[in-house]
Amino acid sequence: MKFRAMIRPAFAIAILAAIPSGPVLAVDGYDISAFTSADLDVSGSLSNAEFNTTLEPGLSRKALAKSFRRADLNRNGSIQVNEFLIFRRVIILPKNPLERWFHRADTSIDGAVSFDEFAASFKAKVALVSIRRDFLRADRNESGTVTLLEYSNFRRGLTPPSRLAVFDLADFDGDGLLTVPEFGHAYAQSTSDALILERFVKLDDNRDGVLTTSEWSPGVVR
Structure with a gap:
């Protein structure tokens, strides 16, 4: 799977x-x-x-x-x-x-x-972080769904750009940590699980099975 x-x-x-x-x-x-x-x-x-x-x-x-x-x-x-x-x-x-x-x-x-x-x-070939960025940008009333009017406004460039970092967009549950599946959201959906896991392990310095922002981007404190 x-x-x-x-x-x-x-x-x-x-x-x-x-x-x-x-x-x-x-x-x-x-x-x-x-x-x-x-x-x-x-x-x-x-x-x-x-x-x-x-x-x-x-x-x-x-x-x-x-x-x-x-x-x-x-x-x-x-x-x-x-x-x-x-x-x-x-x-x-x-x-x-x-x-x-x-x-x-x-x-x-x-x-x-x-x-x-x-x-x-x-x-x-599109990463879920990119899709989520567009979705959140279109969902202006933060209802969790996009109406035709909201989508039309988004496509016509009438909505402000998202300021969320890639880490936050990948963090679907919002707990400040990335699991392997969440880490995979930053890659094209067609990317193999083996490649995602390989790159995840390289970043997971303390081998606890999740990534923090400091492991994702060394020097960043949150």
Whole structure:
């Protein structure tokens, strides 16, 4: 398991929590009963096999694969509820690129983008510290989510730059110490665990399994 995969343990739970129980299911006014019926493992997303059950019978393997690729907007190998509704044209993506990004990122279709949703829109070569810097800069009211207006203001350069240091951005739990997974947030998400651990060990002078700011940047006292 990748170290950084640990930062999103509540993502699927959050998606499921947004989906009420009952025979007729709806989120934010959208009927998602077809989605939840197909979600046999109750994971909050549809696998290739689950998604295929929602398509018309008799399609060729090539047509099934093409439909899945078209629906999987974020290319993560599964279909989230917003992608399902977009594929079915229940949600029509606007022409404005900022609005299009927002609707594609808002997998919980609740009108706000969480950090996990925000981060999922970036490629693996981007470090989580950079993503978090952008997210905190966009989240002007510090609500923990980003609205379309906040995102638009951020993209248009109407929000002040973040003054947080890389160490603080990597320190997701805010305890002033970096564990190995948190240290990995400073590297591209595609960086190997072995390389991250190797560099962590070199900095961890007292071998206590965490990094302080003085170990990260010798001479810095906090």
